[in-house]
Amino acid sequence: MRVDDGQSSICFLSTWAPAVARLLPNKMSVSRIILLALVSLLVPVVTPQSISQIIQEYDHLDYMKVIKGGKFLTGINDPESDSGEYPMQEAEVKAFYIDTHPITNAHFWKFKEAKPRYVTTAERQGWSWVLKPFLAPAARDQARNVPEGTWWVPVKGAAWNKPEGLGSTVRDRLDHPVVHISMEDAKAFCTWTGKRLPTENEWEFAARGGLQGKIYPWGDRYQKNRTNLWQGKFPEGNTKVDHWEGTSPVDFYRAQNQFGLYDMLGNVWEWTSTRYYDRVVDRKLQEVMYVVKGGSFIDSREGHCNRIVRTAQRMGLQPDYTAQNVGFRCVRSAKAYWDLHGHRDLRRPFIGDNRPDPRVKRQPRHHKKDEL
Numbered sequence: 001m002r003v004d005d006g007q008s009s010i011c012f013l014s015t016w017a018p019a020v021a022r023l024l025p026n027k028m029s030v031s032r033i034i035l036l037a038l039v040s041l042l043v044p045v046v047t048p049q050s051i052s053q054i055i056q057e058y059d060h061l062d063y064m065k066v067i068k069g070g071k072f073l074t075g076i077n078d079p080e081s082d083s084g085e086y087p088m089q090e091a092e093v094k095a096f097y098i099d100t101h102p103i104t105n106a107h108f109w110k111f112k113e114a115k116p117r118y119v120t121t122a123e124r125q126g127w128s129w130v131l132k133p134f135l136a137p138a139a140r141d142q143a144r145n146v147p148e149g150t151w152w153v154p155v156k157g158a159a160w161n162k163p164e165g166l167g168s169t170v171r172d173r174l175d176h177p178v179v180h181i182s183m184e185d186a187k188a189f190c191t192w193t194g195k196r197l198p199t200e201n202e203w204e205f206a207a208r209g210g211l212q213g214k215i216y217p218w219g220d221r222y223q224k225n226r227t228n229l230w231q232g233k234f235p236e237g238n239t240k241v242d243h244w245e246g247t248s249p250v251d252f253y254r255a256q257n258q259f260g261l262y263d264m265l266g267n268v269w270e271w272t273s274t275r276y277y278d279r280v281v282d283r284k285l286q287e288v289m290y291v292v293k294g295g296s297f298i299d300s301r302e303g304h305c306n307r308i309v310r311t312a313q314r315m316g317l318q319p320d321y322t323a324q325n326v327g328f329r330c331v332r333s334a335k336a337y338w339d340l341h342g343h344r345d346l347r348r349p350f351i352g353d354n355r356p357d358p359r360v361k362r363q364p365r366h367h368k369k370d371e372l
């Protein structure tokens with residue numbers, strides 16, 4: 001979709017102004033006046049949409065599914081895993097609502113409009129991590145001193161609205177997941193919407209879609225048309241079998257599981273509120289890190305580059321970490337939601353229903369200040 005917040009008007013005037021000026025001599029003839037009037041009738045009225053109007057068109061990506069809680073097995077039976085997936089453990093979660101998609105650039109734009117004084121971590125520190133092959137032209141000079149074999153570059157000006165550094169924009173990808181988001185930013189956004197970050201168990205329970213012990217949200221067999229990962233040689237030589245090299249629209253692939261949740265695996269890592277501990281280091285000596293889940297567009301199915309992507313996969317990140325492949329989605333405790341909007345019958349979970357639940361969608365999107 002074309003995004004235009006006034007530039008087309010400027011182009012239009014610069015194109016027509018000289019021609020109009022030539023038609024305005026000191027003594028304008030009647031025929032010329034008539035000609036001018038006819039031309040003015042033929043000229044279309046340019047009323048460019050503002051970005052505020054355009055982002056409303058992505059509201060359909062902002063809805064939630066209710067997840068009936070219960071007991072389940074977390075992790076995977078792979079002793080070679082060093083990320084804490086192994087061994088499998090029994091866990092239990094209570095009922096909750098979860099965003100069906102990762103938070104999009106459009107939705108985060110709304111947040112920034114509503115909270116103009118909020119400055120994201122990347123904006124405050126003035127830089128964020130960007131992969132070298134993706135750098136915006138204006139940012140490529142910053143990669144000159146990066147050691148050979150290092151692919152992450154600390155890029156000045158990179159932030160949620162400039163994902164590849166100065167000169168880049170999200171206006172052409174408003175339905176992609178927002179990135180360069182720290183845990184603090186994610187929590188601020190969730191709080192603004194009356195939600196919170198999921199725990200790791202909530203995220204994994206939702207991702208499993210009611211299946212027990214499966215590798216992927218849809219089962220054990222990998223499906224390339226369900227998720228945005230990296231195919232081919234890393235970092236250059238992406239064969240884009242899944243059509244995308246960087247981030248993709250959050251609804252580009254069909255829902256990944258029977259709960260109707262999109263993009264749980266692939267596209268971007270997602271923040272959770274669960275502390276991450278390395279298995280072999282004394283917990284008291286470890287820096288504070290939180291679990292992110294789901295893998296991203298630079299991770300792969302087999303782990304030939306970066307992390308193996310599967311439902312149980314996890315990684316620890318410092319809460320102020322921001323990068324081109326980290327985003328989030330929010331949840332809301334079911335009880336808190338019912339207290340606000342009335343009881344939802346959990347005997348009817350949304351299994352097999354990929355459409356928005358109209359009962360949820362009808363709920364007001366903007367809450368009163370005293371509810372937040």
Ligand SMILES: [Ca+2]
Pocket residue numbers: 228229230231240241242243244245246297
């Ligand atoms: Ca891809």
